[in-house]
Amino acid sequence: xxxxxxxxxxxxxxxxxxxxxxxxxxxxxxxxxxxxxxxxxxxxxxxxxxxxxxxxxxxxxxxxxxxxxxxxxxxxxxxxxxxxxxxxxxxxxxxxxxxxxxxxxxxxxxxxxxxxxxxxxxxxxxxxxxxxxxxxxxxxxxxxxxxxxxxxxxxxxxxxxxxxxxxxxxxxxxxxxxxxxxxxxxxxxxxxxxxxxxxxxxxxxxx
Amino acid sequence: xxxxxxxxxxxxxxxxxxxxxxxxxxxxxxxxxxxxxxxxxxxxxxxxxxxxxxxxxxxxxxxxxxxxxxxxxxxxxxxxxxxxxxxxxxxxxxxxxxxxxxxxxxxxxxxxxxxxxxxxxxxxxxxxxxxxxxxxxxxxxxxxxxxxxxxxxxxxxxxxxxxxxxxxxxxxxxxxxxxxxxxxxxxxxxxxxxxxxxxxxxxxxxx
DNA sequence: ATGGTTCTGTACTGACTTGTCAAGAAGGGC
DNA sequence: GCCCTTCTTGACAAGTCAGTACAGAACCAT
Numbered sequence: 001x002x003x004x005x006x007x008x009x010x011x012x013x014x015x016x017x018x019x020x021x022x023x024x025x026x027x028x029x030x031x032x033x034x035x036x037x038x039x040x041x042x043x044x045x046x047x048x049x050x051x052x053x054x055x056x057x058x059x060x061x062x063x064x065x066x067x068x069x070x071x072x073x074x075x076x077x078x079x080x081x082x083x084x085x086x087x088x089x090x091x092x093x094x095x096x097x098x099x100x101x102x103x104x105x106x107x108x109x110x111x112x113x114x115x116x117x118x119x120x121x122x123x124x125x126x127x128x129x130x131x132x133x134x135x136x137x138x139x140x141x142x143x144x145x146x147x148x149x150x151x152x153x154x155x156x157x158x159x160x161x162x163x164x165x166x167x168x169x170x171x172x173x174x175x176x177x178x179x180x181x182x183x184x185x186x187x188x189x190x191x192x193x194x195x196x197x198x199x200x201x202x203x204x205x206x207x
Numbered sequence: 208x209x210x211x212x213x214x215x216x217x218x219x220x221x222x223x224x225x226x227x228x229x230x231x232x233x234x235x236x237x238x239x240x241x242x243x244x245x246x247x248x249x250x251x252x253x254x255x256x257x258x259x260x261x262x263x264x265x266x267x268x269x270x271x272x273x274x275x276x277x278x279x280x281x282x283x284x285x286x287x288x289x290x291x292x293x294x295x296x297x298x299x300x301x302x303x304x305x306x307x308x309x310x311x312x313x314x315x316x317x318x319x320x321x322x323x324x325x326x327x328x329x330x331x332x333x334x335x336x337x338x339x340x341x342x343x344x345x346x347x348x349x350x351x352x353x354x355x356x357x358x359x360x361x362x363x364x365x366x367x368x369x370x371x372x373x374x375x376x377x378x379x380x381x382x383x384x385x386x387x388x389x390x391x392x393x394x395x396x397x398x399x400x401x402x403x404x405x406x407x408x409x410x411x412x413x414x
Numbered sequence: 415a416t417g418g419t420t421c422t423g424t425a426c427t428g429a430c431t432t433g434t435c436a437a438g439a440a441g442g443g444c
Numbered sequence: 445g446c447c448c449t450t451c452t453t454g455a456c457a458a459g460t461c462a463g464t465a466c467a468g469a470a471c472c473a474t
């Protein structure tokens with residue numbers, strides 16, 4: 001009965017995400033979003049309720065994509081849990097996309113956690129952004145903790161270690177590489193960091 | 208011969224830093240800086256060459272203050288090196304000011320690395336900001352690596368471990384807590400992370 | 415083909431932005 | 445006490461910002 005939308009919602013949000021990543025929230029104007037997505041001002045306001053709406057929905061979409069990555073990469077039988085953790089850690093510190101349907105980022109900067117970047121810029125005054133970033137952290141920490149528990153059951157990690165503590169530590173390392181990897185360290189150094197962190201995981205005492 | 212300045216340069220830059228921290232670079236206007244520092248527009252342009260100049264000089268001042276912290280906290284005899292590292296790590300993840308003349312931050316968000324925050328927002332398109340952030344990372348990593356070497360000489364850390372790798376790993380953890388601590392994790396959890404990281408440091412094999 | 419509904423693009427407004435400029439204030443040397 | 449130099453203040457102009465409103469285009473059902 002009516003004219004259908006001529007754009008793909010997810011595609012537009014993804015383009016907006018790239019723009020926000022590149023220029024930050026306050027650094028991108030609605031015209032920038034318009035140019036990046038190809039949509040006119042009117043369409044943007046009708047479909048996403050303006051700049052802030054675009055951000056929230058782009059972050060929500062990002063979260064939905066992100067959440068699948070660690071879960072799929074880390075879930076599985078107890079046997080290979082430690083190896084999965086190893087592989088995940090190596091990919092994560094290099095910012096390799098965690099979801100299969102996400103194209104690889106051009107550089108480490110563009111691969112950093114979108115939610116964390118936005119939260120650092122405007123999270124202090126934007127509770128919704130803050131909450132979304134929190135959710136992103138939680139989903140990773142939960143998946144990692146579950147994998148640590150699996151590795152413990154398999155006898156690959158010290159059963160006395162607190163899996164949540166380890167998971168948060170690994171999450172912190174991954175988020176830290178977003179920062180130091182984007183603006184300081186080389187990919188080779190990032191690999192060293194991931195390998196060092198993995199090597200330091202507490203192994204069972206009894207042999 | 209001429210009228211002297213009526214403001215203290217460092218004091219003004221510090222106020223500007225607080226404002227940039229709170230609102231981000233693109234989120235603060237020159238009027239905001241003017242209000243935060245008490246200086247008029249003209250004075251700001253005359254003394255600091257505008258908004259970008261204020262940022263660069265505020266970051267430079269921050270770097271100068273920051274650099275003293277880790278060096279003083281970590282330098283010393285080989286004997287207490289491991290303990291110094293432990294104490295430093297605990298304070299760093301909580302964002303406790305590293306320099307003595309810096310007042311404690313009101314919350315973990317305000318304590319995060321100023322250089323890292325600015326670099327994440329505009330570093331991609333601002334080489335000077337990027338370089339300053341890099342310098343901040345380097346000074347911490349260098350001081351930590353030196354302390355690790357001291358601990359190795361004292362037999363408290365596995366001599367086969369690469370001190371630079373460990374230092375970068377610890378730096379990454381500290382930077383990571385800036386992110387997850389500001390927008391997710393509780394102070395108690397941050398303590399756990401620091402303690403876990405410290406406990407995982409490789410001890411000498413021979414006993 | 416036609417009508418009705420929705421989408422799309424553009425022009426517009428009011429507020430805010432940055433950087434500049436000129437006039438006045440303040441202090442130190444003589 | 446006077447003058448010169450520098451600092452400070454507020455106002456100004458040009459440009460940009462977000463958000464709105466309106467007119468036209470596109471599509472589907474009948």
